[in-house]
Amino acid sequence: MNADVAAIVRDRGSSPLLERVSVAAPRAGEVLVRVLATGVCHTDLVAIDGGVGYPFPAVFGHEGSGIVEAVGEGVSRVRPGDRVVLSFASCGACTTCREGHPAYCERFAALNHRPESDAIVVAATGEPVSTAFMRQSSWATRVIAHESNTVPVAGDVPAVVAAPLGCGVLTGAGTVLNVLAPAPGSGILVLGSGAVGLSAVMAAKASGCRDIIAVDPLPARRRLALDVGATVAIPPELVAETIATVGAVRHVLDTVGTQESTDAAIAALAPHGTIATVALRPGSNRISVPQGRLLWGRTIRGVIEGDAVVERDIPRLVDLWRAGALPVEKIVTVYPLDAIGQAIDDTRAGRTVKAVLLTPDGGEEAPGAASPLALLDQLRERRFGDDDLARLWRTLPPVEPAQLRGRWRGWAVTRGHRAERMLERSGWYGKHFHTDDDVDPIIVRTRDGDLVADESFSRGGASLWRVERDGVLTAAMVYDALPIIDSFTRLSEDAVFGVMGGKGTADAGRDFYFVLERDADGDPSP
Ligand code: CXF
Numbered sequence: 320m321n322a323d324v325a326a327i328v329r330d331r332g333s334s335p336l337l338e339r340v341s342v343a344a345p346r347a348g349e350v351l352v353r354v355l356a357t358g359v360c361h362t363d364l365v366a367i368d369g370g371v372g373y374p375f376p377a378v379f380g381h382e383g384s385g386i387v388e389a390v391g392e393g394v395s396r397v398r399p400g401d402r403v404v405l406s407f408a409s410c411g412a413c414t415t416c417r418e419g420h421p422a423y424c425e426r427f428a429a430l431n432h433r434p435e436s437d438a439i440v441v442a443a444t445g446e447p448v449s450t451a452f453m454r455q456s457s458w459a460t461r462v463i464a465h466e467s468n469t470v471p472v473a474g475d476v477p478a479v480v481a482a483p484l485g486c487g488v489l490t491g492a493g494t495v496l497n498v499l500a501p502a503p504g505s506g507i508l509v510l511g512s513g514a515v516g517l518s519a520v521m522a523a524k525a526s527g528c529r530d531i532i533a534v535d536p537l538p539a540r541r542r543l544a545l546d547v548g549a550t551v552a553i554p555p556e557l558v559a560e561t562i563a564t565v566g567a568v569r570h571v572l573d574t575v576g577t578q579e580s581t582d583a584a585i586a587a588l589a590p591h592g593t594i595a596t597v598a599l600r601p602g603s604n605r606i607s608v609p610q611g612r613l614l615w616g617r618t619i620r621g622v623i624e625g626d627a628v629v630e631r632d633i634p635r636l637v638d639l640w641r642a643g644a645l646p647v648e649k650i651v652t653v654y655p656l657d658a659i660g661q662a663i664d665d666t667r668a669g670r671t672v673k674a675v676l677l678t679p680d681g682g683e684e685a686p687g688a689a690s691p692l693a694l695l696d697q698l699r700e701r702r703f704g705d706d707d708l709a710r711l712w713r714t715l716p717p718v719e720p721a722q723l724r725g726r727w728r729g730w731a732v733t734r735g736h737r738a739e740r741m742l743e744r745s746g747w748y749g750k751h752f753h754t755d756d757d758v759d760p761i762i763v764r765t766r767d768g769d770l771v772a773d774e775s776f777s778r779g780g781a782s783l784w785r786v787e788r789d790g791v792l793t794a795a796m797v798y799d800a801l802p803i804i805d806s807f808t809r810l811s812e813d814a815v816f817g818v819m820g821g822k823g824t825a826d827a828g829r830d831f832y833f834v835l836e837r838d839a840d841g842d843p844s845p
């Protein structure tokens with residue numbers, strides 16, 4: 320078995336680094352889980368920034384999915400070999416737990432936010448590390464969870480889909496299904512189209528809402544919101560105008576939690592309607608509401624983790640996913656665990672909605688995904704169908720235009736596409752990005768073996784931009800004289816996955832995918 324590693328945050332605000340660790344055996348009530356995939360949630364970022372009071376060094380991560388390796392005394396919910404999702408822990412014995420609302424467990428903080436220091440230690444030195452974040456600290460290859468936050472799921476759910484069911488998706492979809500419970504035909508306003516908001520949109524659609532108004536300042540997120548079921552997607556400044564057109568709504572889910580979003584929510588809310596506020600913000604985050612508007616039967620209430628009962632609701636989310644009603648894969652971007660720093664940067668910058676980290680074991684389950692080299696080989700062998708290529712492109716991380724500087728060797732992935740034949744005929748070698756404004760979109764090898772820019776096909780040069788495609792805001796090459804855009808996601812430091820878009824680029828409805836590999840001899844900078 321491979322040695323265990325964990326992504327350890329050494330100091331407040333710093334990027335996690337993978338370190339070799341030793342993991343303890345499970346004690347009574349505990350479960351040892353081999354992690355396949357684990358998400359990045361906004362709460363992890365708050366914790367990295369010191370907002371949860373975890374002493375450093377610490378391991379965060381609270382959307383784990385994996386396989387049970389061993390159970391401690393008295394554990395009956397799961398057995399070794401079970402596929403599981405890790406969520407939040409609860410005591411099961413306090414009044415709110417017994418009333419069926421474990422997300423408000425009297426011991427929530429004690430069980431989920433009390434650091435332990437003996438579950439994992441740094442392998443080389445025995446140095447203790449704070450773990451048990453949300454009773455899992457799942458940014459690691461193996462972790463100790465508790466029976467109460469470990470939920471068995473069927474083996475057909477990909478680990479990258481299962482992981483975010485543990486928190487982000489549970490919070491958004493759970494709040495709609497368990498708390499707002501919109502009647503078919505009703506209206507809902509969802510403020511913020513991150514992972515929580517988009518999951519809420521999916522659940523609202525599944526509940527038969529008629530008007531689903533998604534709000535986000537980022538155009539890429541609004542596009543995604545429309546893709547997963549929003550009927551309208553608008554920037555925050557258009558909320559009042561939109562509500563004036565469609566009418567006040569009975570349901571609001573506020574994932575933002577500012578005074579501004581609260582004002583927008585209460586202004587949009589119909590009498591007897593409910594606002595669910597779910598954002599975690601630093602400090603007590605005081606907000607005020609106009610009492611006169613509340614009077615008319617309006618409710619504003621906080622919701623943690625979708626008010627879920629994890630063993631009831633996570634299987635329910637799996638059923639919705641299987642029925643196509645919770646397309647979690649549309650919001651997921653997959654990173655290998657060792658790219659966690661990049662995943663966090665992309666999440667903070669809003670380039671990625673739900674980053675999911677794949678451990679090496681997770682990569683074996685989803686071949687290639689955790690190992691760029693294996694993935695490149697599979698692309699070279701053309702093992703993927705058209706749908707797989709589209710899914711793969713969308714779930715890879717975005718590329719910054721600056722990362723493309725230099726010369727790249729290109730090769731076609733989509734079989735039998737018109738573009739492949741054209742490129743072959745032209746003797747295509749690759750592309751050369753001198754600067755963002757100076758790009759040779761097609762370089763070819765001449766008979767003498769020289770590499771030259773060929774403008775017979777491209778009719779000029781091209782430039783680099785950040786453009787959104789399929790919900791991914793990423794580097795794209797726009798031809799100067801053709802209505803064609805090549806968009807790129809990241810296979811590795813030295814390889815990107817391209818797709819050709821724009822007028823007339825599809826061949827019988829099929830998009831053209833290709834790979835660019837960095838050319839070691841190419842001029843690396845302008
Ligand atoms: C959080 C919300 C605030 C309390 C702890 C759990 N949810 C998700 O990350």
Ligand code: ZN
Pocket residue numbers: 360361362363381486487
């Ligand atoms: Zn979370």
